[in-house]
Amino acid sequence: MLVAHALAQVRRALALPGVPQSGRLLELGCGDGCITVRLARELPFAVSGVDIVPLAVALAAQREGVELELRQGSVLALPWPDGHFDAVVDGNLLHCIVLGDRARCLAEAWRVLAPGGALIVMCLAGDPPPSAVFAFDPVTRCQIRDGVAGRHFATQESLLAELTAAGFEIAAHWLNPATHAEECDEMVVAARWASITQRDPSPLRPSSWNPCSPRISVTLSIGLSLVVFSPIPS
Numbered sequence: 001m002l003v004a005h006a007l008a009q010v011r012r013a014l015a016l017p018g019v020p021q022s023g024r025l026l027e028l029g030c031g032d033g034c035i036t037v038r039l040a041r042e043l044p045f046a047v048s049g050v051d052i053v054p055l056a057v058a059l060a061a062q063r064e065g066v067e068l069e070l071r072q073g074s075v076l077a078l079p080w081p082d083g084h085f086d087a088v089v090d091g092n093l094l095h096c097i098v099l100g101d102r103a104r105c106l107a108e109a110w111r112v113l114a115p116g117g118a119l120i121v122m123c124l125a126g127d128p129p130p131s132a133v134f135a136f137d138p139v140t141r142c143q144i145r146d147g148v149a150g151r152h153f154a155t156q157e158s159l160l161a162e163l164t165a166a167g168f169e170i171a172a173h174w175l176n177p178a179t180h181a182e183e184c185d186e187m188v189v190a191a192r193w194a195s196i197t198q199r200d201p202s203p204l205r206p207s208s209w210n211p212c213s214p215r216i217s218v219t220l221s222i223g224l225s226l227v228v229f230s231p232i233p234s
């Protein structure tokens with residue numbers, strides 16, 4: 001059902017005018033390949049997938065009856081050359097990417113797309129479900145556990161702004177409301193590659209340097225709170 005749902009979202013996005021109908025397609029965060037394999041079977045694209053977890057990529061590679069190009073790697077440094085793909089699909093990955101890494105991930109999606117290519121995003125949107133509210137930081141819109149930022153809950157506006165800032169033109173977007181109280185709404189965005197003359201390089205440093213990286217920013221926030229709330233010695 002979830003895979004069928006994802007596939008229906010991709011089909012709807014690909015049916016939009018000006019979106020490539022064939023060529024090379026990359027799924028970001030392909031996991032064990034459950035969506036990747038269906039994309040390859042049912043769409044007229046040569047399909048690639050990337051995931052950071054070696055076991056997930058190994059499982060995806062065991063799927064039979066279809067040709068997939070699978071690579072283990074990070075969406076923050078995609079192992080493909082510039083302009084290689086006609087379409088990039090966010091396989092429910094973008095909400096796993098937090099803080100400054102989000103701009104880096106979108107910049108990589110933009111880099112590997114050919115001019116005229118399309119990015120299809122499928123991610124959580126809106127406020128977290130009741131069970132996740134306690135760990136939700138409304139400033140970063142991340143769920144923070146043990147000082148580490150996990151899932152990101154974009155708003156519709158923030159997601160569209162992130163995509164536009166990364167060099168995409170929004171072709172269409174729609175919301176799939178949660179069907180269960182413990183779920184979150186899903187936002188789907190179909191965006192077209194647009195040329196950009198200059199990109200702000202500040203969010204694009206390696207995440208280990210990035211002052212916005214999850215652990216560092218949480219540590220900074222705690223440190224700042226201690227400074228602000230410490231009594232002034234008399």
Ligand SMILES: C[S@@+](CC[C@H](N)C(=O)[O-])C[C@H]1O[C@@H](n2cnc3c(N)ncnc32)[C@H](O)[C@@H]1O
Nearest residue numbers: 029030031051052053073074075091092093096
């Ligand atoms: C929610 S799962 C989605 C898996 C699959 N697309 C699906 O829908 O069943 C998100 C996937 O993103 C992968 N992931 C998270 N961070 C990543 C990163 N920085 N680079 C590449 N993959 C990443 C995870 O390993 C996981 O397999």
